[in-house]
Amino acid sequence: MRFPLCPAAVALAFAVQPVLAADEKKSDAAESAPEKDVPPPVVSVTKHKGMFGGQAVSYTATTGETYLKDKDGKPLAAIFATSYVKDGGDPKTRPITFLYNGGPGSGSLWLHMGAFGPKRVVLPDAKDDGAPPYPIVDNPESLLDVTDIVFIDPVGTGFAHALGKKDPKDYWGVSADAKSIAEFIRIWLNENGRWNSPKYIGGESYGTTRSVALINELESSYNDVAVNGIILISTILDFAAPAEVQGNEMPYVLNLPSMATTALYHHKIANPPATPAEIAQQARDFAIGPYAAALLKGNALAGEERARVRAELARLTGLSEQFVDNANLRVTPGRFYKELLRDRGLTIGRLDTRYTGVDYDRAGEEPDNDPSFYAIDGAYTAAINSYLRDDLKLKMERDYVTIGGVRGWDWKLQGQGGRDGEVYVNVAPYLSRAMRENSGLRVFVGQGWYDFATPFFGAEYAMNRPGFDPARIQFHYYDAGHMMYVRPEDLAKLSSDIRSFIRGR
Known part of the structure; x- marks a missing residue:
């Protein structure tokens, strides 16, 4: 039996609808709003001048946090980066290079303060770094004469960290890490108007693994970020071949x-x-x-x-x-x-x-x-903290994590299932595919003769497989080890070699 609604009930029903709608909007707004304990990003911008590669360069240094957000705009993690951009550079012709270190779990201080930043820390070659103070000097070997540079610290390294209740482990894996860096690069290109600039990515040690996983994230979809070159310093792409387990020759x-x-x-x-x-x-x-x-x-x-x-x-x-x-x-x-x-x-x-x-x-x-590690770690830690806080005027209360802050790394590659995904971690196929699908992509490989963390023959083996174009891969060798730039002569050679690589596009 059907009962007609009385006028009072109809009026009440229509009165409740706007209230419910308002409550739903409040709920949606609450979900999309930043968490109350997430402060705004910490950023510092300063102006500088220097001589690099024999050229005088005026540049802007921007150091601080960039927030990665979900689809509703909720901040999830802060990537920390320091960018050096030449004042007055033409974004259509001026290259931009994104650099990071490895670990996984290492901040970018080694390449930043040892090789390519506008300042570097001076160490005695092949000797203990001793105790502070450590000399922090102008670095004429920085690449700022030929490219703008962005040094990136992934989540869990440097000052980068997860925000609010976000679990940092969500970013700790070969594919997850590469996705986060790809997202940061897209944000940086948007905010700086650099989508049509020549682009280079590069890293050291596990940073070479990251570079190749990253090129897969940047160039394997329809929304590509095309890259001109990849810079691999102390390379490891295939983790199965050098695995020290009984039976593996x-x-x-x-x-x-x-x-x-x-x-x-x-x-x-x-x-x-x-x-x-x-x-x-x-x-x-x-x-x-x-x-x-x-x-x-x-x-x-x-x-x-x-x-x-x-x-x-x-x-x-x-x-x-x-x-x-x-x-x-x-x-x-x-x-x-x-x-x-x-x-x-x-x-x-x-x-x-x-x-x-x-x-x-x-x-x-x-x-x-x-x-070879305890002989340098104290100097680099002191240098990055002193330089960022004093020279670049960064006001940061967090500790800078140099290395070791990341645990439980997920070594599985996205899309690689079954037994191969468990035991054979090799990102080299990503690189060969990227080279086949981007005829303008070139690869720079720098290896130290005395490096056992990433032996030079292992790098050669990984990129001497079918599918690679050897004509677009440059190998360079240095009379030092994993961090060849600790030797002044090899810092100069490395800088010159990469400068030529970028100019040769």
Whole structure:
């Protein structure tokens, strides 16, 4: 049975509708409004002048936070960045370069204060940095004569952090990290009117992995950000090949040339060649020939063949035949760091094997620590904090996270499922695809002869696969390690090489 509504009820129904609508609007506004505990971004803008690459440049430095937001405009995370933009530059012809470091979990202070920023910290070459004060000087090797530069700190590094209740782990993964940096770059291009500028991206160490994951985010959709060049410094793209697990023979092949250059540097090779390049080539030839064949034969290797391989391996590594025999012709990097100079009571570095350290005793299996890292970390930490707060007038209460603030990194690649997604992390196919689909994309690769964190032969191997165009890949080598710019001569060479790379577009 149907009951007609009385006039009072009809009036009440119409009166309630506007109230409900108003309540819904309030709810929508509350969801889209910034959380109460999220302050506005901290930003500082200053003007400067300097001499870079022999040219006088006036530029604007902008340092501070950029908020990443959800579709409703709610801030989720703050990316921290410092940009240097030439005053009066033509956005149609003036390149812009986005740089970051690696880790994952490292701030951009190393490239910023060591290589390409307008100021740099001075360190004694291959020696302990000691205690402050550390000299912070003008850096004529900065690239500001040929490109504007943006140094980026991803979430969990530097001053970058998640906002409100957002979990920072949502940004801690190969693909998630690359997405966040791609979003930042799009925001920066929007705010600075630089969509049609020549563009370069680049990083060091894991930053090279980030660069290649990033190019996949920038150029693999219809809303592309086309890139002119990728700068890879101390490169690692394939994490499976060098994985130190029993049964994987590739690490021994890829590490051998770095062992040979290191042995040459420390005068452990009899009748040595004149240059690292020469011993590196000898080691490459042996590694992919007799040595690889010997490793693949496993227990079937015996007799005279084993003796020949053992003798040449000992010669190239500077270790005794007895030691390499005891190691079954498979010397791990950690053992090499400890054994090479054991007779001198010294260990060698991992990031840069030119550096030496003294352990608690000489009897250990591996070094107590990496002398090439503890020899520089104090100086860089002091330099970035002093420079940002004093020179660039940044008012920031947070601590600058240099490295180590990120945990539980997700190594799975987006779209890569099944067993491959669990065990074989290799972003190199992203790069080969990007090169095939962007004929203007070129790649710069800079490697140190004495780097064991990202050995040069590993970088060569990753980009010598089918699908790459070798004519658009430049390899450059330096007489230092992972952070080759700590050596003044190699800072100048690295700067010159990249300057030429950018000019050659």
